[in-house]
Amino acid sequence: MPEITLYLANGACSLAAHLLLEEIGIPYKTVVMKMGPSGWTAVDGSIETDEYRRTIHHAGQVPALKVDNEVITENPAILSFIATLSPERKLAGKTALENARTAEWLAWISGTLHGNAFGLMFRPSRFCDNEAEHDKIKQKGRERVLAAYGIIDKALEKKDFPVGEAETVVDYFTVPFWHWGGRVGLDMSSFPNYTKLVKRIEAKESAKRVLEDESVKPAQ
Ligand SMILES: N[C@@H](CCC(=O)N[C@@H](CS)C(=O)NCC(=O)O)C(=O)O
Structure with a gap:
Protein backbone atom coordinates (compact mmCIF):
# COMPACT_ATOMS: atom_id res chain seq x y z
CA MET A 1 0.00 0.00 0.00
CA PRO A 2 1.44 3.45 -0.87
CA GLU A 3 1.91 6.15 1.75
CA ILE A 4 -1.12 8.41 1.43
CA THR A 5 -1.57 11.99 2.67
CA LEU A 6 -4.76 13.96 2.03
CA TYR A 7 -4.58 17.76 2.15
CA LEU A 8 -8.06 18.89 3.14
CA ALA A 9 -10.03 21.78 4.59
CA ASN A 10 -12.92 21.12 6.94
CA GLY A 11 -16.23 20.95 5.07
CA ALA A 12 -14.62 21.67 1.69
CA CYS A 13 -14.95 19.49 -1.41
CA SER A 14 -12.05 17.46 0.01
CA LEU A 15 -14.65 15.91 2.35
CA ALA A 16 -15.47 13.37 -0.38
CA ALA A 17 -11.93 11.95 -0.49
CA HIS A 18 -11.75 11.98 3.31
CA LEU A 19 -15.00 10.00 3.61
CA LEU A 20 -13.79 7.46 1.06
CA LEU A 21 -10.35 6.94 2.58
CA GLU A 22 -11.88 6.35 5.99
CA GLU A 23 -14.51 4.01 4.57
CA ILE A 24 -12.08 1.77 2.71
CA GLY A 25 -10.04 1.58 5.87
CA ILE A 26 -6.50 1.96 4.54
CA PRO A 27 -3.83 3.83 6.50
CA TYR A 28 -3.61 7.52 5.53
CA LYS A 29 -2.62 10.84 7.03
CA THR A 30 -4.33 14.19 6.73
CA VAL A 31 -2.96 17.71 6.66
CA VAL A 32 -5.74 20.11 7.62
CA MET A 33 -5.54 23.46 5.84
CA LYS A 34 -7.14 26.77 6.78
CA MET A 35 -7.62 29.90 4.70
CA GLY A 36 -4.86 32.44 5.27
CA PRO A 37 -4.48 35.91 3.75
CA SER A 38 -3.20 34.58 0.41
CA GLY A 39 -4.50 31.00 0.33
CA TRP A 40 -4.54 27.69 2.19
CA THR A 41 -1.96 27.16 4.91
CA ALA A 42 -1.62 24.17 7.26
CA VAL A 43 -3.37 24.50 10.63
CA ASP A 44 -0.38 22.82 12.32
CA GLY A 45 2.09 25.14 10.57
CA SER A 46 3.68 22.27 8.62
CA ILE A 47 3.21 23.98 5.23
CA GLU A 48 2.70 27.63 4.24
CA THR A 49 0.72 28.93 1.27
CA ASP A 50 3.66 29.51 -1.08
CA GLU A 51 5.25 26.16 -0.38
CA TYR A 52 1.86 24.46 -0.76
CA ARG A 53 1.47 26.00 -4.23
CA ARG A 54 5.03 25.18 -5.17
CA THR A 55 5.21 21.60 -3.95
CA ILE A 56 1.68 20.25 -3.54
CA HIS A 57 -1.06 21.99 -5.54
CA HIS A 58 -0.21 24.22 -8.49
CA ALA A 59 -3.46 26.19 -8.05
CA GLY A 60 -3.25 26.25 -4.26
CA GLN A 61 -6.51 24.34 -3.81
CA VAL A 62 -7.73 21.41 -1.75
CA PRO A 63 -7.95 18.47 -2.08
CA ALA A 64 -4.50 17.20 -2.97
CA LEU A 65 -3.53 13.57 -2.46
CA LYS A 66 0.11 12.74 -1.93
CA VAL A 67 0.83 9.15 -2.93
CA ASP A 68 4.39 8.27 -1.94
CA ASN A 69 6.31 10.99 -3.82
CA GLU A 70 3.62 11.88 -6.36
CA VAL A 71 0.78 14.37 -5.90
CA ILE A 72 -2.66 13.94 -7.48
CA THR A 73 -4.93 16.99 -7.80
CA GLU A 74 -8.55 17.36 -9.03
CA ASN A 75 -11.36 15.53 -7.27
CA PRO A 76 -12.27 13.20 -10.18
CA ALA A 77 -8.66 11.98 -10.41
CA ILE A 78 -8.27 11.68 -6.63
CA LEU A 79 -11.54 9.81 -6.14
CA SER A 80 -10.82 7.49 -9.09
CA PHE A 81 -7.41 6.74 -7.64
CA ILE A 82 -8.82 5.99 -4.19
CA ALA A 83 -11.25 3.54 -5.85
CA THR A 84 -8.24 1.55 -7.08
CA LEU A 85 -6.97 1.13 -3.51
CA SER A 86 -9.91 -1.12 -2.69
CA PRO A 87 -10.43 -3.01 -5.99
CA GLU A 88 -12.78 -5.61 -4.49
CA ARG A 89 -15.36 -2.89 -3.75
CA LYS A 90 -15.55 -1.78 -7.39
CA LEU A 91 -16.09 1.82 -6.40
CA ALA A 92 -15.65 3.01 -9.98
CA GLY A 93 -18.39 0.68 -11.21
CA LYS A 94 -18.65 -3.00 -12.07
CA THR A 95 -18.62 -2.89 -15.88
CA ALA A 96 -16.99 -0.76 -18.59
CA LEU A 97 -20.27 1.11 -18.99
CA GLU A 98 -20.50 1.75 -15.25
CA ASN A 99 -16.88 2.97 -15.30
CA ALA A 100 -17.93 5.46 -17.98
CA ARG A 101 -21.01 6.51 -15.99
CA THR A 102 -18.81 7.07 -12.93
CA ALA A 103 -16.44 9.25 -14.98
CA GLU A 104 -19.44 11.08 -16.43
CA TRP A 105 -20.85 11.93 -12.98
CA LEU A 106 -17.46 12.92 -11.56
CA ALA A 107 -16.81 15.28 -14.49
CA TRP A 108 -20.29 16.79 -14.24
CA TYR A 149 -29.62 19.55 -7.35
CA GLY A 150 -32.79 18.90 -9.34
CA ILE A 151 -30.81 16.75 -11.80
CA ILE A 152 -29.26 14.70 -8.98
CA ASP A 153 -32.60 14.28 -7.25
CA LYS A 154 -34.34 13.18 -10.46
CA ALA A 155 -31.57 10.70 -11.27
CA LEU A 156 -32.27 9.06 -7.89
CA GLU A 157 -36.04 8.98 -8.28
CA LYS A 158 -36.31 5.27 -9.05
CA LYS A 159 -32.92 4.06 -7.89
CA ASP A 160 -30.76 4.33 -4.82
CA PHE A 161 -27.38 4.81 -6.51
CA PRO A 162 -26.19 7.25 -9.17
CA VAL A 163 -24.33 4.43 -10.97
CA GLY A 164 -25.68 0.90 -11.34
CA GLU A 165 -27.02 -0.83 -8.27
CA ALA A 166 -24.24 -0.27 -5.78
CA GLU A 167 -22.22 2.48 -4.21
CA THR A 168 -19.45 4.17 -6.22
CA VAL A 169 -17.18 7.13 -5.58
CA VAL A 170 -19.93 9.28 -7.10
CA ASP A 171 -22.13 8.81 -4.01
CA TYR A 172 -19.33 10.23 -1.86
CA PHE A 173 -18.63 13.14 -4.20
CA THR A 174 -22.20 14.38 -3.86
CA VAL A 175 -21.92 14.74 -0.06
CA PRO A 176 -19.99 18.04 0.37
CA PHE A 177 -22.23 19.83 -2.12
CA TRP A 178 -25.36 18.77 -0.25
CA HIS A 179 -23.97 20.45 2.87
CA TRP A 180 -23.06 23.59 0.97
CA GLY A 181 -26.71 23.96 -0.07
CA GLY A 182 -27.79 24.29 3.55
CA ARG A 183 -24.93 26.68 4.18
CA VAL A 184 -26.14 29.08 1.48
CA GLY A 185 -29.70 28.89 2.77
CA LEU A 186 -31.23 26.43 0.28
CA ASP A 187 -33.99 24.13 1.49
CA MET A 188 -32.44 20.69 1.01
CA SER A 189 -35.69 18.96 1.98
CA SER A 190 -36.84 19.89 -1.55
CA PHE A 191 -34.41 17.23 -2.77
CA PRO A 192 -35.54 14.13 -0.84
CA ASN A 193 -33.77 11.54 -3.01
CA TYR A 194 -30.47 13.40 -2.84
CA THR A 195 -30.92 13.83 0.91
CA LYS A 196 -31.59 10.09 1.28
CA LEU A 197 -28.31 9.29 -0.49
CA VAL A 198 -26.35 11.65 1.78
CA LYS A 199 -28.00 10.20 4.90
CA ARG A 200 -27.11 6.67 3.73
CA ILE A 201 -23.43 7.60 3.40
CA GLU A 202 -23.44 9.53 6.67
CA ALA A 203 -24.98 6.64 8.61
CA LYS A 204 -21.71 4.71 8.22
CA GLU A 205 -19.43 4.60 11.26
CA SER A 206 -16.55 5.74 9.02
CA ALA A 207 -18.52 8.80 7.91
CA LYS A 208 -19.53 9.64 11.49
CA ARG A 209 -15.84 9.80 12.42
CA VAL A 210 -14.97 12.00 9.45
CA LEU A 211 -17.89 14.41 9.98
CA GLU A 212 -16.96 14.82 13.61
CA ASP A 213 -13.32 15.34 12.66
CA GLU A 214 -14.29 18.06 10.15
CA SER A 215 -17.00 19.58 12.42
CA VAL A 216 -19.69 18.98 9.80
CA LYS A 217 -23.22 18.44 11.16
CA PRO A 218 -24.69 15.22 9.69
CA ALA A 219 -27.59 15.53 7.25
CA GLN A 220 -31.01 15.66 8.94
N1 LIG B 1 -11.41 21.45 -9.76
C1 LIG B 1 -10.87 21.31 -8.42
C2 LIG B 1 -11.53 22.36 -7.55
C3 LIG B 1 -10.99 22.36 -6.14
C4 LIG B 1 -11.53 23.56 -5.38
O1 LIG B 1 -12.16 24.50 -5.92
N2 LIG B 1 -11.28 23.54 -4.05
C5 LIG B 1 -11.70 24.63 -3.22
C6 LIG B 1 -12.21 24.14 -1.88
S1 LIG B 1 -13.74 23.27 -2.06
C7 LIG B 1 -10.52 25.54 -2.96
O2 LIG B 1 -9.43 25.08 -2.66
N3 LIG B 1 -10.77 26.84 -3.05
C8 LIG B 1 -9.75 27.82 -2.85
C9 LIG B 1 -9.29 28.41 -4.14
O3 LIG B 1 -9.80 28.05 -5.20
O4 LIG B 1 -8.41 29.26 -4.09
C10 LIG B 1 -11.10 19.90 -7.90
O5 LIG B 1 -12.09 19.27 -8.26
O6 LIG B 1 -10.26 19.39 -7.13
Whole structure:
Protein backbone atom coordinates (compact mmCIF):
# COMPACT_ATOMS: atom_id res chain seq x y z
CA MET A 1 0.00 0.00 0.00
CA PRO A 2 1.44 3.45 -0.87
CA GLU A 3 1.91 6.15 1.75
CA ILE A 4 -1.12 8.41 1.43
CA THR A 5 -1.57 11.99 2.67
CA LEU A 6 -4.76 13.96 2.03
CA TYR A 7 -4.58 17.76 2.15
CA LEU A 8 -8.06 18.89 3.14
CA ALA A 9 -10.03 21.78 4.59
CA ASN A 10 -12.92 21.12 6.94
CA GLY A 11 -16.23 20.95 5.07
CA ALA A 12 -14.62 21.67 1.69
CA CYS A 13 -14.95 19.49 -1.41
CA SER A 14 -12.05 17.46 0.01
CA LEU A 15 -14.65 15.91 2.35
CA ALA A 16 -15.47 13.37 -0.38
CA ALA A 17 -11.93 11.95 -0.49
CA HIS A 18 -11.75 11.98 3.31
CA LEU A 19 -15.00 10.00 3.61
CA LEU A 20 -13.79 7.46 1.06
CA LEU A 21 -10.35 6.94 2.58
CA GLU A 22 -11.88 6.35 5.99
CA GLU A 23 -14.51 4.01 4.57
CA ILE A 24 -12.08 1.77 2.71
CA GLY A 25 -10.04 1.58 5.87
CA ILE A 26 -6.50 1.96 4.54
CA PRO A 27 -3.83 3.83 6.50
CA TYR A 28 -3.61 7.52 5.53
CA LYS A 29 -2.62 10.84 7.03
CA THR A 30 -4.33 14.19 6.73
CA VAL A 31 -2.96 17.71 6.66
CA VAL A 32 -5.74 20.11 7.62
CA MET A 33 -5.54 23.46 5.84
CA LYS A 34 -7.14 26.77 6.78
CA MET A 35 -7.62 29.90 4.70
CA GLY A 36 -4.86 32.44 5.27
CA PRO A 37 -4.48 35.91 3.75
CA SER A 38 -3.20 34.58 0.41
CA GLY A 39 -4.50 31.00 0.33
CA TRP A 40 -4.54 27.69 2.19
CA THR A 41 -1.96 27.16 4.91
CA ALA A 42 -1.62 24.17 7.26
CA VAL A 43 -3.37 24.50 10.63
CA ASP A 44 -0.38 22.82 12.32
CA GLY A 45 2.09 25.14 10.57
CA SER A 46 3.68 22.27 8.62
CA ILE A 47 3.21 23.98 5.23
CA GLU A 48 2.70 27.63 4.24
CA THR A 49 0.72 28.93 1.27
CA ASP A 50 3.66 29.51 -1.08
CA GLU A 51 5.25 26.16 -0.38
CA TYR A 52 1.86 24.46 -0.76
CA ARG A 53 1.47 26.00 -4.23
CA ARG A 54 5.03 25.18 -5.17
CA THR A 55 5.21 21.60 -3.95
CA ILE A 56 1.68 20.25 -3.54
CA HIS A 57 -1.06 21.99 -5.54
CA HIS A 58 -0.21 24.22 -8.49
CA ALA A 59 -3.46 26.19 -8.05
CA GLY A 60 -3.25 26.25 -4.26
CA GLN A 61 -6.51 24.34 -3.81
CA VAL A 62 -7.73 21.41 -1.75
CA PRO A 63 -7.95 18.47 -2.08
CA ALA A 64 -4.50 17.20 -2.97
CA LEU A 65 -3.53 13.57 -2.46
CA LYS A 66 0.11 12.74 -1.93
CA VAL A 67 0.83 9.15 -2.93
CA ASP A 68 4.39 8.27 -1.94
CA ASN A 69 6.31 10.99 -3.82
CA GLU A 70 3.62 11.88 -6.36
CA VAL A 71 0.78 14.37 -5.90
CA ILE A 72 -2.66 13.94 -7.48
CA THR A 73 -4.93 16.99 -7.80
CA GLU A 74 -8.55 17.36 -9.03
CA ASN A 75 -11.36 15.53 -7.27
CA PRO A 76 -12.27 13.20 -10.18
CA ALA A 77 -8.66 11.98 -10.41
CA ILE A 78 -8.27 11.68 -6.63
CA LEU A 79 -11.54 9.81 -6.14
CA SER A 80 -10.82 7.49 -9.09
CA PHE A 81 -7.41 6.74 -7.64
CA ILE A 82 -8.82 5.99 -4.19
CA ALA A 83 -11.25 3.54 -5.85
CA THR A 84 -8.24 1.55 -7.08
CA LEU A 85 -6.97 1.13 -3.51
CA SER A 86 -9.91 -1.12 -2.69
CA PRO A 87 -10.43 -3.01 -5.99
CA GLU A 88 -12.78 -5.61 -4.49
CA ARG A 89 -15.36 -2.89 -3.75
CA LYS A 90 -15.55 -1.78 -7.39
CA LEU A 91 -16.09 1.82 -6.40
CA ALA A 92 -15.65 3.01 -9.98
CA GLY A 93 -18.39 0.68 -11.21
CA LYS A 94 -18.65 -3.00 -12.07
CA THR A 95 -18.62 -2.89 -15.88
CA ALA A 96 -16.99 -0.76 -18.59
CA LEU A 97 -20.27 1.11 -18.99
CA GLU A 98 -20.50 1.75 -15.25
CA ASN A 99 -16.88 2.97 -15.30
CA ALA A 100 -17.93 5.46 -17.98
CA ARG A 101 -21.01 6.51 -15.99
CA THR A 102 -18.81 7.07 -12.93
CA ALA A 103 -16.44 9.25 -14.98
CA GLU A 104 -19.44 11.08 -16.43
CA TRP A 105 -20.85 11.93 -12.98
CA LEU A 106 -17.46 12.92 -11.56
CA ALA A 107 -16.81 15.28 -14.49
CA TRP A 108 -20.29 16.79 -14.24
CA ILE A 109 -20.18 17.31 -10.47
CA SER A 110 -16.72 18.84 -10.69
CA GLY A 111 -17.27 20.98 -13.78
CA THR A 112 -20.94 21.94 -13.64
CA LEU A 113 -22.10 21.76 -10.02
CA HIS A 114 -18.84 22.77 -8.33
CA GLY A 115 -16.96 24.89 -10.90
CA ASN A 116 -19.77 26.49 -12.78
CA ALA A 117 -22.69 26.72 -10.33
CA PHE A 118 -21.05 27.10 -6.88
CA GLY A 119 -18.14 28.85 -8.61
CA LEU A 120 -20.46 31.66 -9.71
CA MET A 121 -21.91 31.95 -6.20
CA PHE A 122 -18.67 31.82 -4.24
CA ARG A 123 -16.17 33.35 -6.68
CA PRO A 124 -17.94 35.85 -8.93
CA SER A 125 -14.67 37.76 -9.38
CA ARG A 126 -13.34 34.79 -11.37
CA PHE A 127 -16.00 35.47 -13.96
CA CYS A 128 -16.19 39.27 -14.04
CA ASP A 129 -13.92 42.07 -12.77
CA ASN A 130 -16.79 44.53 -12.43
CA GLU A 131 -17.97 44.26 -8.81
CA ALA A 132 -21.26 45.89 -9.68
CA GLU A 133 -22.13 42.70 -11.60
CA HIS A 134 -21.26 40.28 -8.80
CA ASP A 135 -24.70 40.04 -7.20
CA LYS A 136 -26.23 39.13 -10.57
CA ILE A 137 -23.55 36.49 -11.10
CA LYS A 138 -24.16 35.03 -7.62
CA GLN A 139 -27.89 34.88 -8.35
CA LYS A 140 -27.18 33.04 -11.60
CA GLY A 141 -24.98 30.61 -9.63
CA ARG A 142 -27.79 29.99 -7.16
CA GLU A 143 -30.16 29.15 -10.00
CA ARG A 144 -27.60 26.77 -11.47
CA VAL A 145 -27.01 25.07 -8.12
CA LEU A 146 -30.75 24.51 -7.74
CA ALA A 147 -30.96 23.14 -11.30
CA ALA A 148 -28.04 20.78 -10.61
CA TYR A 149 -29.62 19.55 -7.35
CA GLY A 150 -32.79 18.90 -9.34
CA ILE A 151 -30.81 16.75 -11.80
CA ILE A 152 -29.26 14.70 -8.98
CA ASP A 153 -32.60 14.28 -7.25
CA LYS A 154 -34.34 13.18 -10.46
CA ALA A 155 -31.57 10.70 -11.27
CA LEU A 156 -32.27 9.06 -7.89
CA GLU A 157 -36.04 8.98 -8.28
CA LYS A 158 -36.31 5.27 -9.05
CA LYS A 159 -32.92 4.06 -7.89
CA ASP A 160 -30.76 4.33 -4.82
CA PHE A 161 -27.38 4.81 -6.51
CA PRO A 162 -26.19 7.25 -9.17
CA VAL A 163 -24.33 4.43 -10.97
CA GLY A 164 -25.68 0.90 -11.34
CA GLU A 165 -27.02 -0.83 -8.27
CA ALA A 166 -24.24 -0.27 -5.78
CA GLU A 167 -22.22 2.48 -4.21
CA THR A 168 -19.45 4.17 -6.22
CA VAL A 169 -17.18 7.13 -5.58
CA VAL A 170 -19.93 9.28 -7.10
CA ASP A 171 -22.13 8.81 -4.01
CA TYR A 172 -19.33 10.23 -1.86
CA PHE A 173 -18.63 13.14 -4.20
CA THR A 174 -22.20 14.38 -3.86
CA VAL A 175 -21.92 14.74 -0.06
CA PRO A 176 -19.99 18.04 0.37
CA PHE A 177 -22.23 19.83 -2.12
CA TRP A 178 -25.36 18.77 -0.25
CA HIS A 179 -23.97 20.45 2.87
CA TRP A 180 -23.06 23.59 0.97
CA GLY A 181 -26.71 23.96 -0.07
CA GLY A 182 -27.79 24.29 3.55
CA ARG A 183 -24.93 26.68 4.18
CA VAL A 184 -26.14 29.08 1.48
CA GLY A 185 -29.70 28.89 2.77
CA LEU A 186 -31.23 26.43 0.28
CA ASP A 187 -33.99 24.13 1.49
CA MET A 188 -32.44 20.69 1.01
CA SER A 189 -35.69 18.96 1.98
CA SER A 190 -36.84 19.89 -1.55
CA PHE A 191 -34.41 17.23 -2.77
CA PRO A 192 -35.54 14.13 -0.84
CA ASN A 193 -33.77 11.54 -3.01
CA TYR A 194 -30.47 13.40 -2.84
CA THR A 195 -30.92 13.83 0.91
CA LYS A 196 -31.59 10.09 1.28
CA LEU A 197 -28.31 9.29 -0.49
CA VAL A 198 -26.35 11.65 1.78
CA LYS A 199 -28.00 10.20 4.90
CA ARG A 200 -27.11 6.67 3.73
CA ILE A 201 -23.43 7.60 3.40
CA GLU A 202 -23.44 9.53 6.67
CA ALA A 203 -24.98 6.64 8.61
CA LYS A 204 -21.71 4.71 8.22
CA GLU A 205 -19.43 4.60 11.26
CA SER A 206 -16.55 5.74 9.02
CA ALA A 207 -18.52 8.80 7.91
CA LYS A 208 -19.53 9.64 11.49
CA ARG A 209 -15.84 9.80 12.42
CA VAL A 210 -14.97 12.00 9.45
CA LEU A 211 -17.89 14.41 9.98
CA GLU A 212 -16.96 14.82 13.61
CA ASP A 213 -13.32 15.34 12.66
CA GLU A 214 -14.29 18.06 10.15
CA SER A 215 -17.00 19.58 12.42
CA VAL A 216 -19.69 18.98 9.80
CA LYS A 217 -23.22 18.44 11.16
CA PRO A 218 -24.69 15.22 9.69
CA ALA A 219 -27.59 15.53 7.25
CA GLN A 220 -31.01 15.66 8.94
N1 LIG B 1 -11.41 21.45 -9.76
C1 LIG B 1 -10.87 21.31 -8.42
C2 LIG B 1 -11.53 22.36 -7.55
C3 LIG B 1 -10.99 22.36 -6.14
C4 LIG B 1 -11.53 23.56 -5.38
O1 LIG B 1 -12.16 24.50 -5.92
N2 LIG B 1 -11.28 23.54 -4.05
C5 LIG B 1 -11.70 24.63 -3.22
C6 LIG B 1 -12.21 24.14 -1.88
S1 LIG B 1 -13.74 23.27 -2.06
C7 LIG B 1 -10.52 25.54 -2.96
O2 LIG B 1 -9.43 25.08 -2.66
N3 LIG B 1 -10.77 26.84 -3.05
C8 LIG B 1 -9.75 27.82 -2.85
C9 LIG B 1 -9.29 28.41 -4.14
O3 LIG B 1 -9.80 28.05 -5.20
O4 LIG B 1 -8.41 29.26 -4.09
C10 LIG B 1 -11.10 19.90 -7.90
O5 LIG B 1 -12.09 19.27 -8.26
O6 LIG B 1 -10.26 19.39 -7.13
